[in-house]
Amino acid sequence: MSTLQITLIVCMFATAKSVNAMTVYTCGPNNTCVCTYDKQERITMDCEGRGNLKLSEICVFIGNVTSLKAGRNNFGNLTASDLKGCENLTEISFNFNQIAHIERETFQDFRHLHLLDLSRNLLQVYSKGWDASCLPKNLQTLKINGNPIPYNVNFPNLDSHDNLNKLTSDGFSNTAFNVSKIASLSLSGLNLETQCNLTQINNNTFSLSDSLKVLNISACGVISITAGAFEHLHSLEVLDLSYNRQLELWSLANVTYGLQFTRIRFLNISNLFSRFGGGVQLTMPNFCFLWNITVEDLDISGNKIDSIETNALILTPPSLKIIRVNHNKFWFGPYVLQLGCLGNVSTIFSSRLNYIPNPFIYTLENSKRYSAPKVELYQMTCPFCNVDFLKEYAMRTKECSYIENGVIDLLNPKIPVKLERLIANDCDYRHDLSSNYSYNPENISIRYIDISGNTFVSVTGYVGDIPMLETLNMSRCYISTIGLTSLNYRSLKTLRLADNDLGAQLADSKRSNIFDMLQSLQDLDLSSNGITVLFTSTFTELVNLERLDLSNNDIEHFDVNINTLPHLLQINLEINSIHTLNIGVRRKLEANENDRSKFSINLQNNSLAYECNNQEFLHWLIQHKANMVGFSIYRFVTSDDVTITFDKMMTDLDHLASRCRSYVAVIIIGLLALATFLSVIIGGVIYKYRWRIRYLMYMSKKRFFGYHMLPDYTAIQNYKYDAFISYAEDNIRFILDDVIPRLETDIISLCIHQRDFIPGNAVSDNIIHAIQSSRKTVVILSNAFLKSKWCMYEFNMARMESIYSRGEDISLVIVMLETVPNSAMPLEMLRWIQDNNYIEYTTDHEGNALFWDKLRRVITS
Structure with missing residues (x-):
């Protein structure tokens, strides 16, 4: 080197x-x-x-x-x-x-x-x-x-x-193309670098080209072809005559006559008519020799065909597997019921039927029309167009029938038994598929249907069982409603519903489960459907789903339950309003990965939140950046609505974590300090005024919330009792043996809770009622009294009553039954004794007499 x-x-x-x-x-x-x-x-x-x-x-x-x-x-x-x-x-x-x-x-x-x-x-x-x-x-x-x-x-x-073996040349009339060893010859005028003016093709034009397998004479201005023009091309497999717009279909019989002697597999006779003008009918003479050629792929697109003569389809060649009829103008006719005569056809391309071409092409197209006159050719009488031949030939093809005397069976249409692919997109069909059809042909083989770009709006009916259907494309069909049982195709693997209007239905919990019968579905496209809300159960029955496309919608929360989808590996959420992905979705995608396939998710053009509470998701994105489609152009939105780039997010994420930690710590410490301070203050206030609060709450309930007076309640000015005796159960003998006998007389009435409380009423209600119904409350203070919660409740309620309801009258009297240390008494009781004194009980003979006398005077004062 x-x-x-x-x-x-x-x-x-x-x-x-x-x-x-x-x-x-x-x-x-x-x-x-x-x-x-x-x-x-x-x-x-x-x-x-x-x-x-x-x-x-x-x-x-x-x-x-x-x-x-x-x-x-x-x-x-x-x-x-x-x-x-x-x-x-x-x-x-x-x-x-x-x-x-x-x-x-x-x-x-x-x-x-x-x-x-x-x-x-x-x-x-x-x-x-x-x-x-x-x-x-x-x-x-x-x-x-x-x-x-x-x-x-x-x-x-x-x-x-x-x-x-392959030659690209210019084309010209009145010349024999001497290419005896060449297999492929292109004279196509579609190539802007080629000059082709092959107006007339006669028996000599290709007589020296018997090795040709591929002949392309498209857009060559061909006006006429003689019947024997191609009979010398015994090896011919591909013939392209397209875009010879003055040739028209009247010469189809001449073309196919010569092709009977070839090995033709692909015949392109598309665009033989001007795109402007009336419709054309394919007649039986056009089909005369077609049945006897070996063509497998036939293209008759762009010929303005609007109908086919009845019974003409019987002459379809049995070798035909693919037929292309795009850009025609088919109307309904009896020939539609004879599609079963396309016996071995597996694929039909019928896109853009009823398509209206650009009118500005009209002038250009007509300016290129040649003025040379058509050659008058001998018009042969077709020997195969008689009734007997057609009937006999029809019987050779299953589902093919001869229509006689115009008698048709609309309820029993036929389709090719081997038809696998039907493409009828952008045909301007406008129908509501809202009815159920009982159309169930035998041995239906259809696996692929493309009817996108039409107008259906409502698909609530059922077309019938198509047991082998694997792909259904209904994109761009303005569909807003699909019935809950309309998609009943259990073998379906791919469903395209892009560019429809299913958002409102999928946001309705009662109408959203339209995919429940598609257990075999692997690929679902719901892009551009105006979807804002998805229910968690919408896709739960799609147990074999692998790819889900929800791009170009307005989804903010993707909280769909995918735990039942063990094969889901690809999700496209591009151009939505996603802020984050919940942890359930993330973990399931990770779990679905295997040795052969990794999960991928597309979150481009979303509003991914760059915030403290979304840090886990952000770190997950970086951890799985190899799984993120277009990760380098992701955009993130901060809490201040500022958009940052992927690079900025990568460099700033650690700083975000530190900022979030400081911020959270300050918030937590501040909240704890505030909560502690408020708890101490509120707790102290409540504890200090606890009995006052309880008393006021009781009085408020009684006044504003429907607490009713007891049946024997009297007005506050006319007390029912002179004294309510508050005592501990341990002192019951003192009450029974001393208090009641010595105090209760004709002029003094006592309220004793064991005797006078109303059964069935709450204890607290009975206590308050007793205090308010008595002129005095006498507390028999003992060590046992201080240990009883109800005794202390009676003391404090009596104290509150004396302070807030009796004005200058002191209604609480304390009797010191036994020596009680100051340390055992609550603060409220010590203060009351200090401010209001008490009566001390004694067993001394003279002192005891004075005690009872003083207590009577206090009660009756």
Whole structure:
């Protein structure tokens, strides 16, 4: 390897960038070209339109380059010296280079070159005497289209090139194309670099081209084709006659007559009519010889066909597997009931029926119409259009029937028994699928249905059992309602419902479970449906779901229950209002990963929250960034509604954690301190005024909340009792043996709780009633009294009554029955005794008499 080549390779990898598994780098003279290195280790150098580059300069830098694109550089004539260094190339494009001459020895050392593009130059390849020996011997593909066409056209003789099997050339009438060894010939006028004016195709046009397998004469201005034009092409497998808009379908019989003697597999007769004007009917003569050809794929798109003659479909070739009828204008007719005659058809493409073309094309299209007259061809009488043949031939195809005397069975339509794929998108169908149909054909094989881009609005009915259906596309159909049992296709694996209006239904808990019967579903597309709310149970029955697309909606909370979805690995939530993902969704996605497949989620163009309470989710995103689609362009929104980029989030996340910790600590400490302070203050106040509060609460309840007076309650001015005796149970003998006998007389009445409390009433109510119904409350103070909660309750309620309800009257009297230490008494009792004194009980004979006398006077005062 030369020093120059080594330097080139070092520079090549030093400036390389990887794009879609392909390495791209600058190369060539002064790095003015661009090289690409693919997985197959092929290197392509692109030097197209580089101005003043010389071919000899480019070849110096070829090295290991396998393909050279050097068009639009005005190289002029080609010589062997110009191409020195390019001998190992396998592909060369020299289009648009003003090449008028090629020296004979130019390509003599090019043993590996298999593709050479010489289109749009000044070579006299169609002139008599042009020497094709200047071309490489091992050439396989040659493009000479777009070179000058002389008045006397002479198609070049390429028989000396045994390996040449693919040729792109210009097309012209009244010439026999001598391509006896070439397998593929393209004269297509759809290529802007090709000049094709092949107005008439007769029996001689391709008589010297018996090796052809592929013939493309699309957009060649063909006006007429004779019946034997293709009968010499015994090896022909592909014929493209599309975009010859003056040919029209009247010549279909002539085309198919010659194709009976070929191996035709693909026939393209699309766009043979002008796109403007009335509709066309396919008649039985059009089908005359069609049944006898071996075509497998037939394209009749863009021919304004609006109907097919009754029984004509019987002549469909049994070899036909794919039929394309896009861009036509079909109306309903009896032929629809004979679709079963397409016996072996497995795929029907019928997109954009009733499509209205751009009216601005009309002038351009008509300006290109040729004025040459049509050739009057012999119109053969079709020998296969008689009733007997049609009836007999119809019987060979299951589900195919001959319609006689216009008698049709609308309730028993037929479809091809082997039909697997039906594509009828963008056909301007406008229907409500709100009825149930009992259409259950035998052995239905449909696996794929695409009816997107139509208008259905309501899909609440059921079309019938399609047991093998795997893919259903109803995107862009304006669907707002789907019945709970309408999607009853248990074998369905892919369901496309994008660009509809199902958001309102999915937000209704009673109508949201429309997918419950799709246990086999693997791929669900609900993008662009105006979805704002999803219930947790919406997808729980989709136990085989793998991919879920909810992009382009307005979902804020994705709290869907996916715990029943063990295979879910891909979720697309792009362009929503998601702030976070709940931990249940995250853990389930992690659990669903396996050795062969990793989970992926797309959260681009959402409002991901960059906040303290979302830190766990943010760290989870970084931990699984390899699972995040487009993670580097994610955007995050702070609590201040400031949007930050992915890079900013990555660098600031640790600082966010520290800020959140400080903030939380301050909040917690402050709240705890405030709570403690308020608890102490409130607790102290409540404790200090606890009895007052209890008393006031009781009085408020009595006054405002319906507490009723006891039946024997009297007015406060007329007390029922002179004294309520408050005592402990341990002192009952003192009450029974001393208090009652000594105090209760005709003029003094006592209230004793064991005797006078009303059974059934609350104890607290009885106590308050007794205190308020008595002129005095006499507390028999003892150590046992201090231990009784009800005794202390009676003391404190009596104290509150005396303070807040009796004015200047002291209604609480304390009798010290026994010595009670001050330390045992509560503070309230000590203060009361200090402020109001007490009566001390004594057993001394004289003192005892004085005690009872004093107590009577206090009670009656």
